[in-house]
Amino acid sequence: MISSPFLPTKATIRSMIPLAPDNYLFQLQLSDASMRNCRPGQFIELWVPGVGECPISVCSGSVDGMMELCIRQVGRVTTALFQKQEGDWIGLRGPYGEGFPLDEYKGKDLVLIAGGLGVAPIRSLWQYILDNRDDFGKLIIIYGMRHSIDLLFRAEFKILMRRRDIEVYIAAEEIEGPALPPVSLQLGRVTDMLRLAPIDDNFQAAICGPPVMYKYVIKELEEKGLTHQSIWLSLERHMKCGVGKCGHCFVGGQFTCRKGPVFRLSDLEFLPEVIECS
Numbered sequence: 001m002i003s004s005p006f007l008p009t010k011a012t013i014r015s016m017i018p019l020a021p022d023n024y025l026f027q028l029q030l031s032d033a034s035m036r037n038c039r040p041g042q043f044i045e046l047w048v049p050g051v052g053e054c055p056i057s058v059c060s061g062s063v064d065g066m067m068e069l070c071i072r073q074v075g076r077v078t079t080a081l082f083q084k085q086e087g088d089w090i091g092l093r094g095p096y097g098e099g100f101p102l103d104e105y106k107g108k109d110l111v112l113i114a115g116g117l118g119v120a121p122i123r124s125l126w127q128y129i130l131d132n133r134d135d136f137g138k139l140i141i142i143y144g145m146r147h148s149i150d151l152l153f154r155a156e157f158k159i160l161m162r163r164r165d166i167e168v169y170i171a172a173e174e175i176e177g178p179a180l181p182p183v184s185l186q187l188g189r190v191t192d193m194l195r196l197a198p199i200d201d202n203f204q205a206a207i208c209g210p211p212v213m214y215k216y217v218i219k220e221l222e223e224k225g226l227t228h229q230s231i232w233l234s235l236e237r238h239m240k241c242g243v244g245k246c247g248h249c250f251v252g253g254q255f256t257c258r259k260g261p262v263f264r265l266s267d268l269e270f271l272p273e274v275i276e277c278s
């Protein structure tokens with residue numbers, strides 16, 4: 001049998017759950033056992049037969065051979081995916097890249113910061129932490145979006161907000177209409193929530209969001225006393241092969257698909273363009 005890192009393996013779509021306009025949670029039944037070992041922050045290449053591939057973050061742990069992906073319909077591949085039905089199959093290859101540093105996080109206080117669709121990889125991280133709660137210290141989740149209708153994982157946040165061992169702050173720049181199920185939303189940005197949250201220099205930070213968010217979030221974290229050693233960023237670079245061959249993701253001397261997408265900020269200091277342009 002031919003074996004190649006570029007060959008996708010089949011995954012069957014079990015359910016497609018709408019989360020917000022143009023955003024679905026895809027629950028996939030995996031046929032390849034190696035896919036079950038995805039770590040938070042890693043990504044896979046999703047293939048729609050006859051159309052093409054795109055990189056997508058791992059959004060959950062693997063339970064009973066299933067994987068969840070949170071996908072926004074933006075272009076060719078994702079539009080073709082949204083036309084699929086439950087029971088259809090697609091291809092996956094991976095997992096690829098370096099995820100969040102779970103061993104380094106052990107025993108530490110953590111703040112997870114997500115902007116918009118950046119909540120997808122951050123969700124796999126909080127799920128891992130909650131599955132292994134005793135291994136970690138305090139947990140704060142901060143999530144921001146432009147418009148309240150784009151709030152993803154509403155039902156899950158409602159449950160998280162009831163827990164006593166986590167603090168959750170959610171903010172939208174515009175809030176409109178009643179949210180169902182209702183979650184406690186504040187008017188503002190991620191940086192406003194950061195100012196409210198009880199974070200000190202003992203925390204480690206994990207960040208994923210739109211490019212514009214990074215430098216403001218980093219500034220707030222610096223003001224809370226975090227060093228660049230304690231800040232980890234997931235950078236969504238334009239990627240193609242996912243395995244360091246095509247060069248699409250090469251920036252500042254690094255293949256983002258191999259060395260990232262998660263980077264420690266102190267390792268990026270000689271690569272300011274990575275933060276500015278990611």
Ligand SMILES: Cc1cc2nc3c(=O)[nH]c(=O)nc-3n(C[C@H](O)[C@H](O)[C@H](O)COP(=O)(O)OP(=O)(O)OC[C@H]3O[C@@H](n4cnc5c(N)ncnc54)[C@H](O)[C@@H]3O)c2cc1C
Nearest residue numbers: 043054055056057070071072074075076077078120236237
């Ligand atoms: C590590 C990583 C993780 C990711 N994780 C996720 C995830 O979890 N969920 C998710 O939804 N996405 C994720 N993405 C982003 C996703 O891979 C991209 O959005 C991808 O391009 C979608 O593929 P597509 O073929 O549907 O879109 P494309 O056709 O490649 O289009 C992408 C963008 O380009 C624009 N575009 C396309 N064609 C044109 C044109 N002719 N002129 C002008 N603009 C155009 C589209 O409007 C769109 O904004 C991730 C990316 C990376 C690198």
Ligand code: FES
Nearest residue numbers: 240242246247257
């Ligand atoms: S995506 Fe091809 S080299 Fe990184």
